[in-house]
Amino acid sequence: MPRSVEEHRSVVAALLRPTAHEDVPLAQARGRVLAVDVVAAVSLPSFDNSAMDGYAVRAAELAGASEGSPVELPVTTDIPAGRTDVPVLEPGTTHRIMTGAPLPPGADAVVQVELTDGGVDRVRISAQPEVGAFLRHVGEDVTAGDVVLTAGTVLHAAQIGVAAAVGSATVPVRRRPVVLVLSTGSELVAPGTPLRPGQIYESNGPMLAAAVEDAGGVAELLRFVPDDVEEFLGVLRDRVKEGVDLVLTSGGVSAGAYEVVKDAFTGRGVEFVKVAMQPGGPQGAGSVVDLDGVAVVTLPGNPVSSQVSFEVFVRPALRAAMGHPHPERPVVTATLGERVSSPAGRRQFRRGVLDAVTGSVREVGSSASHMLGSLALAECLFVVPEDVTELDAGAAVDVWLLDD
Numbered sequence: 001m002p003r004s005v006e007e008h009r010s011v012v013a014a015l016l017r018p019t020a021h022e023d024v025p026l027a028q029a030r031g032r033v034l035a036v037d038v039v040a041a042v043s044l045p046s047f048d049n050s051a052m053d054g055y056a057v058r059a060a061e062l063a064g065a066s067e068g069s070p071v072e073l074p075v076t077t078d079i080p081a082g083r084t085d086v087p088v089l090e091p092g093t094t095h096r097i098m099t100g101a102p103l104p105p106g107a108d109a110v111v112q113v114e115l116t117d118g119g120v121d122r123v124r125i126s127a128q129p130e131v132g133a134f135l136r137h138v139g140e141d142v143t144a145g146d147v148v149l150t151a152g153t154v155l156h157a158a159q160i161g162v163a164a165a166v167g168s169a170t171v172p173v174r175r176r177p178v179v180l181v182l183s184t185g186s187e188l189v190a191p192g193t194p195l196r197p198g199q200i201y202e203s204n205g206p207m208l209a210a211a212v213e214d215a216g217g218v219a220e221l222l223r224f225v226p227d228d229v230e231e232f233l234g235v236l237r238d239r240v241k242e243g244v245d246l247v248l249t250s251g252g253v254s255a256g257a258y259e260v261v262k263d264a265f266t267g268r269g270v271e272f273v274k275v276a277m278q279p280g281g282p283q284g285a286g287s288v289v290d291l292d293g294v295a296v297v298t299l300p301g302n303p304v305s306s307q308v309s310f311e312v313f314v315r316p317a318l319r320a321a322m323g324h325p326h327p328e329r330p331v332v333t334a335t336l337g338e339r340v341s342s343p344a345g346r347r348q349f350r351r352g353v354l355d356a357v358t359g360s361v362r363e364v365g366s367s368a369s370h371m372l373g374s375l376a377l378a379e380c381l382f383v384v385p386e387d388v389t390e391l392d393a394g395a396a397v398d399v400w401l402l403d404d
């Protein structure tokens with residue numbers, strides 16, 4: 001009896017402990033999950049200031065001012081943004097003031113420059129402002145002591161902006177899980193070198209490392225190894241020490257001979273199972289007893305199986321471990337563009353392209369698990385449930401959106 005997709009998801013998720021907190025400079029905070037609320041050290045605005053380039057005035061002194069009968073007042077000083085020694089606005093005078101500059105004590109309105117002659121020593125003002133016009137009041141946006149960002153928030157541009165605005169140079173975030181990526185296979189050679197007959201370029205390593213980073217983790221791509229247990233374990237022993245959250249292997253876990261990952265880890269805390277899904281049936285997960293108990297997820301070698309298994313099992317677990325509020329891909333319902341058939345007893349994840357206008361999903365390439373070319377064209381995965389063997393065009397399916 002194969003293991004259900006849900007059960008294997010729980011097994012993988014349980015391997016990853018929640019990551020600790022660390023303070024990072026704002027420049028490194030993009031995409032990180034906030035670990036602790038950010039409290040404003042200052043109010044926003046932190047002082048009363050002008051919302052316009054213009055003149056700070058006492059509104060009552062401009063009673064009746066209009067284009068036909070402007071009021072003329074002396075300009076006693078300029079207040080550019082950043083001036084810190086702002087003098088009092090004496091009755092019967094104005095200060096020329098710029099956007100963001102502190103409002104002088106005594107002023108109760110700003111007249112925008114467009115309603116004046118723009119004078120430097122004296123100014124003619126041809127409108128009567130309301131009291132409070134074009135003033136930004138201290139604390140009208142945020143009050144010092146307010147929580148501006150709550151723990152669990154993902155930090156994008158606006159959140160980083162507000163953290164800076166309230167005076168935070170660093171933010172407390174959840175540590176990114178460190179994932180070692182290790183590919184296996186005696187047929188593998190590095191891209192950029194010549195291929196001999198029977199060899200293929202190693203693609204799972206760079207692909208999975210990119211997927212780890214996309215999920216928010218830190219990927220370290222190890223030197224890939226042939227189907228040799230001692231070499232495989234040697235590479236891991238050299239690198240596995242404290243601070244590694246997960247080892248992600250690909251290949252060597254199915255039912256053939258030379259299954260290096262299976263041979264190396266069987267009986268050492270890693271369980272090898274068949275999961276009721278396609279692609280990606282053969283899976284393994286556990287903690288390796290004689291490698292510091294490091295958490296291991298062993299993905300199958302077929303590139304599509306590897307990548308789809310990462311999506312289904314590893315990505316949500318990594319994101320949950322770093323406290324992400326949405327560990328899962330967004331799922332929408334779409335209608336199938338064509339009839340599909342699917343094996344009984346296995347949940348199929350098929351590669352598709354979604355037409356957002358019509359809400360229909362079309363398959364790209366075939367459902368075979370070695371077809372990496374079509375995986376690269378896919379924008380989504382659509383799901384054919386375990387108990388379904390035929391779906392007609394127009395049937396509703398769940399679609400995992402692969403773009404954030």
Ligand code: AMP
Nearest residue numbers: 183185202203204205251252300301302
């Ligand atoms: P395995 O799971 O090791 O039996 O591999 C299944 C299929 O995936 C074989 O055709 C392998 O050549 C291929 N494969 C395994 N690992 C990789 C890899 N790192 N890059 C590209 N193809 C791979």
Ligand code: MG
Nearest residue numbers: 185251252301
């Ligand atoms: Mg292999």
